[in-house]
Amino acid sequence: MNLILAVSENNVIGNDLEIPWDLKTDRAFFREKVKDKTVILGTNTLRSFKTKNGYFKPGKLNIVISKTLKEVPDGFILSTSVEDALRVDYNLFCIGGAKLYNYCLENLRDQIDYIYLTRVLVKSVGNCRVNLNLEDFKLLSSETFKENNLTYNIREYQNVRKFLRRDN
Numbered sequence: 265m266n267l268i269l270a271v272s273e274n275n276v277i278g279n280d281l282e283i284p285w286d287l288k289t290d291r292a293f294f295r296e297k298v299k300d301k302t303v304i305l306g307t308n309t310l311r312s313f314k315t316k317n318g319y320f321k322p323g324k325l326n327i328v329i330s331k332t333l334k335e336v337p338d339g340f341i342l343s344t345s346v347e348d349a350l351r352v353d354y355n356l357f358c359i360g361g362a363k364l365y366n367y368c369l370e371n372l373r374d375q376i377d378y379i380y381l382t383r384v385l386v387k388s389v390g391n392c393r394v395n396l397n398l399e400d401f402k403l404l405s406s407e408t409f410k411e412n413n414l415t416y417n418i419r420e421y422q423n424v425r426k427f428l429r430r431d432n
Contacts, residue, residue, distance in 0.1 A: 270290055328343070369397065378420060378421065383416060
């Protein structure tokens with residue numbers, strides 16, 4: 265499993281279903297990474313993907329993780345747990361929101377291969393935060409961008425403990 269997310273310096277990822285920044289290069293990076301992949305997303309992230317023409321469908325297979333929804337829009341399937349979704353596709357991407365990221369980071373840490381992190385170098389106001397602990401992850405790459413008066417880094421991290429176990 266992989267996580268892909270954008271966070272501020274104070275670990276905010278959103279505010280009331282809105283992302284606090286608009287970064288074209290980050291959006292392109294996100295789309296390229298999840299294109300033709302299975303993605304999992306939570307209920308609020310699904311709501312944030314509603315457009316005037318329907319729903320934005322980020323991946324090849326889009327799995328909504330929810331214990332409360334009874335149905336999802338066309339182009340999405342419903343699962344009650346991340347663990348069940350991992351049985352469908354172990355190489356999936358978690359694309360949010362905060363509850364789902366936090367669940368994966370706290371409970372499924374050993375199953376995360378990579379974290380693709382856009383770190384926006386600003387303190388943001390928001391009600392969606394991630395408890396981001398990169399202690400077991402090694403930075404593989406980082407590239408800095410400036411856009412819309414913001415500086416941000418797109419970084420790739422690898423789960424060191426997981427890959428060390430594979431090599432033994």
